[in-house]
Amino acid sequence: MISLDVALGERAYPIHVGPGLLADTARWREAIRGRHVLVVSNETVAPLYLARVEAGLRGHVHASLVLPDGEAHKTLATCARVFDALAALGANRDATILALGGGVIGDLAGFAAACWMRGIDFVQMPTTLLAMVDSSVGGKTGVNLPAGKNLVGAFHQPRAVIADTSTLATLPEREYRAGLAEVVKYGAIGDAAFFAWLERHADALNARDDAVLAEAIAASCRHKAGVVARDEHEQGERALLNFGHTFGHALETATGYGNLLHGEAVAIGMVLAARLSAERGHASHDDARRLARLLAAFGLPTAAPAADPERLLALMQLDKKNLGGRLRLILWHGIGAAAIVPDVDAAAIRGVLAAA
Ligand SMILES: NC(=O)c1ccc[n+]([C@@H]2O[C@H](COP(=O)([O-])OP(=O)(O)OC[C@H]3O[C@@H](n4cnc5c(N)ncnc54)[C@H](O)[C@@H]3O)[C@@H](O)[C@H]2O)c1
Ligand SMILES: O=C(O)C(=O)C[C@@H](O)[C@H](O)[C@H](O)COP(=O)(O)O
Numbered sequence: 523m524i525s526l527d528v529a530l531g532e533r534a535y536p537i538h539v540g541p542g543l544l545a546d547t548a549r550w551r552e553a554i555r556g557r558h559v560l561v562v563s564n565e566t567v568a569p570l571y572l573a574r575v576e577a578g579l580r581g582h583v584h585a586s587l588v589l590p591d592g593e594a595h596k597t598l599a600t601c602a603r604v605f606d607a608l609a610a611l612g613a614n615r616d617a618t619i620l621a622l623g624g625g626v627i628g629d630l631a632g633f634a635a636a637c638w639m640r641g642i643d644f645v646q647m648p649t650t651l652l653a654m655v656d657s658s659v660g661g662k663t664g665v666n667l668p669a670g671k672n673l674v675g676a677f678h679q680p681r682a683v684i685a686d687t688s689t690l691a692t693l694p695e696r697e698y699r700a701g702l703a704e705v706v707k708y709g710a711i712g713d714a715a716f717f718a719w720l721e722r723h724a725d726a727l728n729a730r731d732d733a734v735l736a737e738a739i740a741a742s743c744r745h746k747a748g749v750v751a752r753d754e755h756e757q758g759e760r761a762l763l764n765f766g767h768t769f770g771h772a773l774e775t776a777t778g779y780g781n782l783l784h785g786e787a788v789a790i791g792m793v794l795a796a797r798l799s800a801e802r803g804h805a806s807h808d809d810a811r812r813l814a815r816l817l818a819a820f821g822l823p824t825a826a827p828a829a830d831p832e833r834l835l836a837l838m839q840l841d842k843k844n845l846g847g848r849l850r851l852i853l854w855h856g857i858g859a860a861a862i863v864p865d866v867d868a869a870a871i872r873g874v875l876a877a878a
């Protein structure tokens with residue numbers, strides 16, 4: 523098992539990564555402070571793993587809420603179901619939500635925890651690669667609107683992250699590969715050596731080699747935990763974690779939530795952002811091609827699906843990073859370096875979208 527901390531002073535919390543952690547109840551029960559516990563999961567994950575979690579809750583007043591599966595359900599309406607379940611449980615301010623599932627469950631249950639009685643504890647129990655390397659860490663919680671991804675949300679840090687890597691054994695191949703997109707992101711924006719390591723270990727990662735995968739997850743969590751500790755509320759550096767996301771989120775919304783997986787949309791978005799950066803002279807075309815090659819080696823898409831460029835641009839205009847009506851994007855300086863660019867010309871974005 524690997525453990526590290528997200529260093530946030532009094533709100534610091536541990537990330538534990540390793541096989542069998544859900545059954546290691548002593549490890550995660552210490553993160554629960556009150557009597558009431560609501561486990562939030564979905565109809566795919568619950569039959570596989572909910573019993574392991576419930577077995578650790580003897581002595582607590584607890585209930586489980588099993589939600590429908592999918593990005594299309596990351597909505598305010600689903601969130602209202604979590605509130606109803608908390609009310610039925612009699613959950614007070616000392617209640618804890620356990621979010622058992624992928625990023626959709628983590629974002630949604632975390633947001634419900636941020637809102638219930640103005641904020642209760644929650645514990646992330648990620649069961650996808652993407653959730654283990656990214657969404658469970660850092661406290662970005664929220665839901666989608668038809669108008670855009672994650673438009674309603676809150677920063678609310680979990681009390682602990684319990685990543686049981688044995689759950690990845692049941693994760694479908696496409697979902698596994700989508701998680702690798704966010705792993706590549708850490709190398710692309712801030713760690714050229716890690717990027718090169720990923721290139722060398724692509725075959726092992728595709729084969730889900732246990733030791734190599736554990737190293738990739740640990741390195742990703744270290745990157746994310748470091749950024750979050752330095753810039754919890756995205757006043758600066760944290761925005762770099764959004765590399766590829768302005769394009770990616772627009773594609774997810776435009777194609778209908780769930781058709782393109784988040785990791786897939788981010789892969790395409792990183793390729794488009796890298797191309798835009800190369801065209802503006804920030805990065806070399808060779809580096810942009812190298813990024814696309816690594817993503818393709820992980821079986822990820824690198825070309826945008828058919829979508830109206832004007833609709834995509836309109837969606838990008840509602841991105842949370844924008845200020846003063848200006849398009850603020852994360853552009854790229856080649857393998858291992860990225861920067862926030864405050865005023866990107868819409869015409870340049872149109873050009874990249876039209877050529878995609
Ligand atoms: N908060 C953040 O910082 C952050 C970071 C990245 C992504 N996100 C969000 O995360 C979401 C994507 O998360 P995701 O990729 O985990 O998708 P997901 O939550 O939809 O999970 C993917 C699929 O795998 C299934 N699944 C989960 N664990 C499984 C397991 N162990 N075995 C079998 N099936 C399993 C799920 O039921 C689902 O069908 C998006 O909404 C994205 O916006 C948030
Ligand atoms: O933690 C962050 O900060 C990120 O940007 C991580 C992203 O991978 C993630 O998709 C996040 O949900 C995007 O956040 P948003 O603020 O663009 O909605």
Ligand SMILES: [Zn+2]
Nearest residue numbers: 704767784788
């Ligand atoms: Zn993401």
